[in-house]
Amino acid sequence: MILVTGATGKIGTEAVRLLNSEHLPVRALVRDAARAPQNGSWSGVEIAVGDFDQHDTLDAAMAGVDTLVLITPSVPTQEIAAIDSAVGQAVKHVVKITNHKATDDSPVDRRRDHARVEAHLRASGLTYTLLAPNLLMQNLFSMAPAIKQTHGFVMSAGDGRSGMIDARDVSAAAAAVAADPASHEGRTYLLTGPELVTYADVAVELSRALGEEIEYCRLTPDQHREAMVQAGLPEPVATSNAQVFGLIAEGDAAWLSHDVTTLTGHEPRSLRTFLMDHVFAFKPTTDV
């Protein structure tokens, strides 16, 4: 049995669908059963309703599980609780979504958090595989309301390039590893899209997909942080996001890898493909 946590999220939903489509026994940990896809793509999937903060629900979800695909919102106490539960329930292998630049001395909180969880996983005695994606293209959905209303977006990543990846390719990589964990023990895979792109490229590709000009308004990280707070983001999240965008501007995410193709046998999707597939999400309301 394979358990996928964070199953309603950007990576988890598609990972569950893919494992299910390969007729592998899969269980999805969700906080709210009503959030499971209702389109039949999960038909046959076992649903475990649970919460990382309610450890009895974690233990129940882990019972009889061989492989855990560990996706969390990056709260270390929650991830550590899931690893401890996996040890207690005799899970064998953990596939953890992590960050390529997770180190103890990273200036970025969430990277230090991932490093702490990785250390806990290494010490747990479980076998594991680490998957480290570059920026997810699905993060662009957070800009959709602004794009719909103003035909533009603000960002503080300057002209920094990133190996942005479609989360569907992260899901495919996770499903490939979970289907055959013994072949990937102790390995770390870096997951990226096929090319380095900037937010200027995002504006160009969005303009092409929507058939109208979408403007990229460059902010400094401080201005962007302020704008995110004004838009209602919690202050620590806005601060952390602005810090990461500032690093991206300096080239921090300008890395590519072939690991998606190695794991899945297919090329990762391009930014253009992602935007064409999801163009409806960015269509200005006047066009609807």
Ligand SMILES: NC(=O)c1ccc[n+]([C@@H]2O[C@H](COP(=O)([O-])OP(=O)(O)OC[C@H]3O[C@@H](n4cnc5c(N)ncnc54)[C@H](OP(=O)(O)O)[C@@H]3O)[C@@H](O)[C@H]2O)c1
């Ligand atoms: N986003 C990126 O660009 C990026 C890049 C590299 C690495 N990563 C890493 O990828 C991981 C996933 O990030 P993401 O942005 O893809 O996450 P996401 O889409 O927001 O998914 C988070 C999932 O966790 C679930 N969840 C939240 N709190 C929970 C709780 N208390 N108990 C059980 N489930 C809970 C959510 O369920 P609900 O639907 O109920 O909220 C959701 O399914 C993180 O570790 C992140 O650091 C992300």
